[in-house]
Amino acid sequence: MKEDRTMNNWKNFTKGFIKENPVLVMLLGCCPTLGTTTSAINGLSMGLATTFVLVCSNIVISLIKNLIPDKVRIPSYIVVIASFVTVIDLLMQAYLPGIYETLGLFIPLIVVNCIVLGRAEAFASKNGVWASCVDGLGMGLGYALALMILGAVREVLGSLSIFGWQFIQADGILVFVLAPGAFFGLAYFIAVVRRFNK
């Protein structure tokens, strides 16, 4: 029985990386994915900020799920999520001003990221605290990983640097830093992952 549980938790954790990756398989949260992945570090910080919100909101929602009448569950979830987003927004402003500046508008927009509400509705409202926490962490890290890889690819092609380190002093293929590059990158990324997911 115990082993079964750990297996289950492990599954809950790992499914977010490839099998049910929020961006690459479920195609959720595409707006910040396209918008913030201009560099690896931006993608990673956006992913980690979302992970924080996802884990916290999953925990709280799984705790209070029985206290919330069905008909008002969505507004209640949104309030919980929005509170955590505001918390991370203020914390980043205070302690990570550099990253906050580049991500700017996208941090408050985590509120309407469908991954967060999606996990609250599909998982946290039906499962226990621990499982929800693990699910949030797995999904969040899967999201962060996807964003970081996409950001790294765009950064390498677009500005010939990786994690801010310029390896060739020249201009890259500019289109990859711009919005169309985000679509190209994401499309190929999804195609590759789907090929190996079969």
Place this chain on the structure above:
Amino acid sequence: MAKKQSSLINMVLTLFVITVVAAVALGFVYYFTQEPIAQVKEKKLNEGLMKVLPAFDHQVAEEVEGVPTYKAFDANEQLVGTAVEVVTDKGFGGDVKVLVGFDTEGKIFGYTVLEHKETAGLGSKMGDWFQEGGKGNVIGKDLSTPAKVSKDGGDVDAITAATISSRAFCDALNKAYATYTASQSSNTATEAQPAAEEAKAEATAEPTEVAENEGGQDNE
């Protein structure tokens, strides 16, 4: 525990409790982050001022026609330069906020872009492009003839493939210069009728002391 019924009273109560708890929690977080956030902003402003002004000892912040202006003085209360924080809405991606520093003769001493939403890799280059050694160097420029990109018949070299951002930057410079001129003329007014103007200045300006500039060694 069974799920709560969706009766009116239950729904209203639940939402009320949740929002109250959330509001209180956020109040706490706000309270604790308020000071670090203010410090970060002040630090950023001071770093900006050090970049755009000659070595100074302390600065006085004031508003000239609603635009934040910072006058920098040396240890002997001599004015060494004026910095103007100006916003232009002509940017490609939205507002561009630039801090422009003028020396005592009204020439550009330095600038730094505080906020922008220009395209990464194109317009976002404006932070370096117009600096000394950059291709569109504007440092030392006298703005009594307004700054214009070369495409519009001016003498500022626009960023390659980002003419709109460059135009916005020139617009910011010209606005900053207008504010600078206004601040200078209000200065002469102060000398003419000190009593009235001083009272007015006290009412509008909030002088802020800046920490010692450590001999201005950070001033690059």
